[in-house]
Amino acid sequence: MKARFPQRFSAWGLVRHGLTGDDWPKVWRSPELRRSYDVVIIGAGVHGLATAYYLAARHGITNVAVVDRGYVGGGGSGRNTAILRSNYLTPEGVAFYDRSLQLYRNLSSELNFNVMFSRRGHLTLAHNDSSLRTMRWRAEVNKVAGIDSEVIGPDEIKRLVPMMDTSDRTRYPILGALYHPPGGIIRHDAVVWGYARAADSFGVHIHQNTEVTGIDVDVSGGTTGRVRGVQTARGPISAPVVVNCTAGWASLISAMAGVGLPIITHPLQAAVTEPVKMFLDPVVVSGTLHVYVSQTDRGELVFGASVDPFASYSMRSSLEFLEELAGHVLQLMPSLATMRVLRQWAGLCDMTPDYSPIIGVTPVEGFLVDVGWGTYGFKAGPAAGEAVASLIGTGRVPELVAGFDLARFDDGRLVGEKGAAAVGH
Amino acid sequence: MTGTSFRLEDRPLRNAAPPNPGRRLDPRPGEVIDRSAPLSFTWNGRPAQGFEGDTIVSALAASGVRVFSRSLKYHRPRGLLTASFHDPGCLVQVDDEPNVRGAHRRVEAGMRVSAQNAWPSLRFDVKAANQLVGRFLGPGFYYKTFIAPERLWPAYESVLKRFAAGGRASAEPSHDSYDKRYAHVDVLVAGGGPAGMAAAVAAAAVGASVMLVEEEYELGGHLRWGGKRELDLLAEQRAAVDASPGIEVLTNSVVTARYDDNWMAVLQRSVFPGVRERLVKARATTVVVAAGLIERPYVFAGNDLPGVMLSTAARRLVNLWAVKPGTRAVVFSANAEGDAAAADLEDAGVEITRLVDARRGENIVRALAARHGAARRTGLSAVELGDGSIVECDLLVTAIGWTAPTSLLNMAGDRPVYDPTAARFRPGDGLPDSVFVTGGLLGDGTVDELVAHGSDVGRAAAARSDARSVRQDRSDRAAGADDDAGPARPAPLPVVPHPALFRSTTHGIVDYSEDVSSKDLIGAAHEGYESVELLKRFTTVTMGSAQGKLETVNAVAVLAEATGRTIGETGTTVWRPPYAPMSLGALAGRQFEPVRRSPMQGWHEAHGARPLVAGAWIRPDHYGDPEAEVRNVRTNVGIIDVTPLGKLDLRGPDVPLLLNLLYVNKWSKLAEGAVRYGVMCGDDGVVFDDGVTGHLGPDHYVMSTTSSGAEAVLNLVEHVLATDHPEWRIHVTPVVGDYASINVAGPDSRALLGRLAPELDLSPGAFAYMQVRSATIAGVTGCFTWRIGFTGELSYELHVPADRGLHVWEALLDTGRDLGCAPFGVEAQRIMRLEKGHLIVGQDSDGLTSAYAAGLDWLVKPDKTDFLGKPELAWVAERGGPTAQLVGLQPVDGTLVPPEGCQLVEGTTIVGRITSSRMSPTLGRSIGLGYVDRRLASAGTVVSVRLPDGTETPVTVMADLAHFDPEGRRLRA
Amino acid sequence: MILVPCPHCGPRNASEFRYLGEERARPDPVAATPPEWRQYLYRRTNPAGWTTETWHHSSGCRAFLTVERHTVTNEIRSCTVAGAHT
Incomplete structure (x- = not known):
């Protein structure tokens, strides 16, 4: 089904509005909160909104509410570093993230909203022979799946990133890199707004500032029960299907339904510098140095690192994050010492033991989870939304996410992304 | 370039030398320049x-320069606005340093300063950019276009990228350095204005150690550009600061962030010649925030024209740098600062054509650009007032109110609250009791009232600090137990009513750095971006160089107007750290990236070893020809430096209990003098580390670990002993650094060691494989050696006191010269262990490899009561074994070495992977280790390996992991 | 950076410590069922509020500590030597 926008975006529309000075139509409405929906999705980030959009667009399910305690995209979707790639380590990871990348590539026209996907190429540096071996492993798994991914040497790295110190005199010499040309960055807010606008056009209700305070589970029929709806700060909503898309807060929401999760919430920090003229095209990642960096189209360098060392729901930033980050960036590109950090922030990550998500059913019937996204949730949004929508629409778990079920932790079937995803943004 | 376009280079600088006497005033009493x-x-x-003391911009302004940059989107000319650090139009490139705050940075001889956003290559007319294109480039215009066809987006994107703001990043590392420092102070005062200085002096007077930090080059805050009364007070306060030995003053420094428990980031600029910046990390018992107020611009048409500036900017230019900001001025004033600016300007010889008084309801509507002459379209020529009259002028000064820079308070957990009386956000009541506020940031008052309040707060902060220190000295050390608070917080300063002025009847710029206008904000709000956070993200308002210090409140006011809410209901954005930007250089400081070296590493380097960075250590990879090194070990004798191996000294009667818990195999019966190989798993059954442990003497063991696992194993051992089994009588000591370790390997190793350890009976009967002996080697006492065989040869691993390591190393080479003794490196060792099929944990295992999958079935003893990972391993066995298995692999084509990481495939299905592969000099063919699905793991199965070029080649699954001497005859020789 | 009030060393920067996570009891390795064992391996309460966890003063006195910490504010209200009660 095609979205029915009050007004489509186009260059011509831009010109017309420029000439008339008219306001644009509302990007999404502020509907009344109904007492009942077919599906309630908790969390208005990229996962929740993509789920809502694909439910409506692909399955014709439009009596859907997306509820969020804050504003659209105010959680991890608005705090991540917006890096896209599909060069994972395991075949199931590669297939899943490649589907997401495919959806991202066509998202602007699908949503009639320019999400500014910027194909930059993605470099994961190897500073020792063991990480070089892992890069080869990833490259070979990727190539079997048809993903453009190859190990390159220091000369090629220098050609792609002239500022990089590829000499062998450094503490962490650059021995090579996994190069993934399709990788890139995107405007994360635009993705969220695009999904929200498109979902809204189908009649999906987006309720901001509507905190979920409880989940109603009917336990009369069985031991673990069936979901009946949610309690919110604005009143109860009944629904036969409730989806938890709350990332860092996933444990708390699931606990409301009595579902325990193998998740630990860790803050993940990021920082941005003042803008300078473009000099860095690819996204550069170093697992050994716990750093990733890209330059936005605005000219800012966006930095991230690994998650904070201890679990916390605090989104306060830390100085040690910046210090370590700066030290490591300068190991890679020593001439950047005069660049200045303008702003730092933190988000919350729902880390799982195997660095892979948890998608699908729970012991509580009708209560679904799309959680455990750790530090790699944004790039997965479209494919995860598509999969959850398909699960709701068809009642069947899509093959693509079958390995990411919650029961794997009870059965001891962990996914092998541990090696690559630990710091592999 | 068209005739009407404008280039910064074209600005008249003919009068640049000497400084334009018309712009530079006669000496002013408070001036900071040295004429x-x-x-x-x-x-x-x-x-x-x-002059010395000039900022870059004050010097240029004195020379008549009015335009310092071009705006981000529309490339409008930008002049002075605040004449302070945050001045959005005054970012310049200085030599290799981009984005230098030209209105703050002092000019230095020889500086090469250039404008940043000037785009001399910009071919379209400024007028066209402003008025024709601009209307189509509303906020978020890029989200609405370039959507289809998608293949054209990269081309559009490359144009957008050219609009990136800012200077140029340096391509060469700077010669200047950066530094760090720690400080522990009782009271940290952020802001050296009258209240801050008073707080510092009062705190020091009662014995507190105080750090007083001021963003500008001198203490004084707004006193510096005041009249005689203020200058007298300034002198008095500076004298009091100087006379307080407990105060350390940091100027041109900024308290830029507050983190948990008052961990404060202080950025100190221009520390010493050659040191650009220093990051002072201060743990402050208490913090006094006295950041003052930031003057807020007014939103009206033309408010970004060069010649429109804030009252504080005008006063600073006149009084600090003796620069005349214009000749004919209109002053729009809603407060005393505006009135003072008018007086200062008049005093400086500027004609005040009109004082427009907001307190009487008067207003300004728009600023008009010059239509003729040199300033055409680049500067102010007239102002349209609320009554419709147009007043010609080249300077428009506005004084319409303030923003309280509550950044540090927000970082401490406080949320600002809008005060309609004061027409500004003010600190809330959410501060921890270790953070205090004083001065203009808190409320209004005369200078004397501010000083009095600062003193009270300084004393309270010192007392509070004292109370906290006392508490920390007692046993009650839990942070957060702040019940025994110090004296009460001084009452807050009152506020005086101020007219609420944000936007005039016209639309103007709200964010100067981002080129966002009030019209843009209203349009975005009407489009649905109604929360302040969404508005910020959609329009990028407040995301530029000043990070909202000038823009946030106006943006909130415009949003409130657009949505019909009050400013209080609309709320404000969160101030995120840092308050002022910090260079990567300062954050990194000097680079301390130590690497561990064995006592023999110098010898290796002197003898041509290729260095290998392996985790924390640097090691010899090889000495030129690793294959020759292998052959030498297999035929003669070689020595390798294995110092990085982890070593734990374990003593006590209960050590066997510990070993039984950690390792998957049995340890109760390890006789004195014996050594055993062991593998450790986690409780998930995944292989975690391996190594040998020797029983050296009564209740004395030494455990070796992998070098990368050394720390983790120590942590695990300590954890078990400290929490799970405190009753076990065991002492553990990490002894990696105590020993230099040398493996002597090869058929002649016995002969060689015999020459250096004549007392040691090396006969196979007396010192068998997998035994350990204490020894004196090459005259060095306190050594021990175990007979093990990672390389597969007869070999002795010598552990000698670290300071004698080089001596023993050289003695082995000297003594063994006739035996062909030569050093070998890590690469040769890896080849030989692969020939022997010994796994390397982390290479031939990963984060999910169970001990069974790694081919360690022979080692796992499920009949033990307990060991780490036992249940999981038992369940693996119950399921019939692992799904994939580590096996020996040999390519059918023995000349081909498939790289490590290559996948074993059946069509497009992955059925395994190669974890280790090398050309074996001993066998003359390629060999490997790898995982294959269980159904393919039987000897003789041929599987395809996919090579990096996409071709496939067959490999044979071998019966043994070992490719060479699987029976181990050589090492038992 | 938060301060961890080590009972041996006094308040120290959190960067001196290694975080081991929620305190949890290891089930009897012989009696435990697979779900019970994996509950111990993988499931966490992950509360937003007070929690009891283990920290290791790895760059200090090397004591293992039982810490009561609030996961929203990071406030620490007690810190004792782990296992000291046994």
């Missing part, structure tokens, strides 16, 4: 002059 010290620098490649 006896003129300086030369360049501006856009042309010579320019200033």
Whole structure:
């Protein structure tokens, strides 16, 4: 089904509005909160909104509410570093993230909203022979799946990133890199707004500032029960299907339904510098140095690192994050010492033991989870939304996410992304 | 370039040397320039002059320069607005340093300064950019276009990228350095204005150690550009600060962030010659925030024209740098600061054509650009007032209110609250009791009232600090137990009513750095971006160089207007750290990236070893020809430096209990003098580390671990002993650094060691494989050696006191010369262990490899009561074993070495992977280790390996992991 | 950076410590069922509020500590030597 926008975006529309000075139509409405929906999705980030959009667009399910305690995209979707790639380590990871990348590539026209996907190429540096071996492993798994991914040497790295110190005199010499040309960055807010606008056009209700305070589970029929709806700060909503898309807060929401999760919430920090003229095209990642960096189209360098060392729901930033980050960036590109950090922030990550998500059913019937996204949730949004929508629409778990079920932790079937995803943004 | 376009380079600098006497005023009482010290620098490649004490921009302004940059989107000319650090139009490139705050940075002789956003290559007319294109480039315009066809987006994107703001990142590392420092102070005062200085002096007076930090180059805050009364007070306060030995003053420094438990980031600029910046990390018992107020611009048409500036900017220019900001001025004033600015300007010889008084309901509507002459379209020529009259002027000064920079308070957990009386956000009541506020940030008052309040707060902060220190000295050390608070917080300062002025009847710029207008904000709000956070993200308002210090409150006010809410209901954005930007250089400081070296590493380097960075250590990879090194070990004898191996000294009667818990195999019966190989798993059954442990003497064991696992194993051992089994009588000591370790391997190793350890009976019967002996080697006592065989040869691993390591190493080579003794490196060792099929944990295992999958079935003893991972391993066995299995692999084509990481495939299905592969010099063919699905794991199965070029080649699954001497005859020789 | 009030060393920067996570009891390795064992391996309460966890003063006195910490504010209200009660 095609979205029915009050007004489509186009260059011509831009010109017309420029000439008339008219306001644009509302990007999404502020509907009344109904007492009942077919599906309630908790969390208005990229996962929740993509789920809502694909439910409506692909399955014709439009009596859907997306509820969020804050504003659209105010959680991890608005705090991540917006890096896209599909060069994972395991075949199931590669297939899943490649589907997401495919959806991202066509998202602007699908949503009639320019999400500014910027194909930059993605470099994961190897500073020792063991990480070089892992890069080869990833490259070979990727190539079997048809993903453009190859190990390159220091000369090629220098050609792609002239500022990089590829000499062998450094503490962490650059021995090579996994190069993934399709990788890139995107405007994360635009993705969220695009999904929200498109979902809204189908009649999906987006309720901001509507905190979920409880989940109603009917336990009369069985031991673990069936979901009946949610309690919110604005009143109860009944629904036969409730989806938890709350990332860092996933444990708390699931606990409301009595579902325990193998998740630990860790803050993940990021920082941005003042803008300078473009000099860095690819996204550069170093697992050994716990750093990733890209330059936005605005000219800012966006930095991230690994998650904070201890679990916390605090989104306060830390100085040690910046210090370590700066030290490591300068190991890679020593001439950047005069660049200045303008702003730092933190988000919350729902880390799982195997660095892979948890998608699908729970012991509580009708209560679904799309959680455990750790530090790699944004790039997965479209494919995860598509999969959850398909699960709701068809009642069947899509093959693509079958390995990411919650029961794997009870059965001891962990996914092998541990090696690559630990710091592999 | 068209005739009407404008280039910064074209600005008249003909009068640049000497400084334009028309712009530079006669000496002012509070001026900070040294007229006896003129300086030369360049501006856009042309010579320019200033005085010591000038900022880059004050020097240029004194020379008549009015335009310092171009705006981000529309490339409108931008002049002075605040004449302070945050001035959004005054970011310049200085030599290799981008985005230098030109209105703050002092000019230095020889500086090469250039404008940043000037785009001389910009071919379209400024007028066209402003008025024709601009209307189509509303906020978020890029989200609405370039959507289809998608293949064209990269081309559009490359144009957008050219609009990136800012200067140029340096391509060469700077010669300047950066530094760090720790500080522990009782009271940290952020802001050296009257209240801050008073707080510092009062705190020091009662014995507190105080750090007083001021963003500008001198203490004083707004006193510096005041009249005689203020200057007298300034002198008095500075004298009091100087007379307080407990105060350390940091100027041109900024308290830029507050983190948990008052961990404060203080950025100190221009520390010493050659040191650009220093990051002072201060743990402050208490913090006093006295950041003052930031003057807020007014939103009206033309408010970004050069010649429109804030009252504080005008006063600073006149009084600090003796620069005349214009000749004919209109002053729009809603407060005393505006009135004072008018007086200062008049005093400086500027004609005040009109004082427009907001307190009487008067207003300004728009600023008009010059239509003729040199300033055409680049500067102010007239102002349209609320009554419709148009007043000609080249300077428009506005004084319409303030923003309280509550950044540090927000970082401490407080949320600002809008106060309609004061027409500004003010601190809330959410501060921890270790953070205090004083001065203009808190409320209004005369200078004397501010000083009095600062003193009270300084004393309270010192007392509070004292109370906290006392508490921390007692046993009650839990942070957060702040019940025994110090004296009460001084009452807050009152506020005086101030007219609420944000936007005039016209639309103007709200965010100067981002080129966002009030019209843009209203349009975005009407489009649905109604929360302040969404508005910020959609329009990028407040995301530029000043990070909202000038823009946030106006943006909130415009949003409130657009949505019909009050400013209080609309709320504000969160101030995120840092308050002022910090360079990567300062954050990194000096680079301390130590690497561990064995006592023999110098010898290795002197003898041509290729260095290998392996985790924390640097090691010899090889000495030129690793294959020759292998052959030498297999035929003669070689020695390798294995110092990085982890070593734990374990003593006590209960050590066997510990070993039984950690390792998957049995340890109760390890006789004295014996050594055993062991593998450790986690409780998930995944292989975690391996190594040998020797029983050296009564209740004395030494455990070796992998070098990368050394720390983790120590942590695990300590954890078990400290929490799970405190009753076990065991002492553990990490002894990696105590020993130099040398493996002597090869058929002649017995002969060689015999020469250096004559007392040691090396006969196979007396010192068998997998035994350990204490020894004196090459005259060095306190050594021990175990007979093990990672390489597969007869070999002795010597552990000698670290300081004698080099001596023993050299003695082995000297003594063994006739035996062909030569060093070998890590690469040769890896080849030989692969020939023997020994796994390397982490290479031939990963984060999910169970001990069974790694081919360690022979080692796992499920009949033990307990060991780490036992249940999981038992369940693996119950399921019939692992799904994939580590096996020996040999390519059918023995000349081909499939790289490590290559996948074993059946069509497009992955059925395994190669974890280790090498050409074996001993066998003359390629060999490997790898995982294959269980159904393919039987000997003789041929599987395809996919090579990096996409071709496939067959490999044979071998019966043994070992490719060479699987029976182990050589090592038992 | 938060301060961890080590009972041996006094308040120290959190960067001196290694975080081991929620305190949890290891089930009897012989009696435990697979779900019970994996509950111990993988499931966490992950509360937003007070929690009891283990920290290791790895760059200090090397004591293992039982810490009561609030996961929203990071406030620490007690810190004792782990296992000291046994």
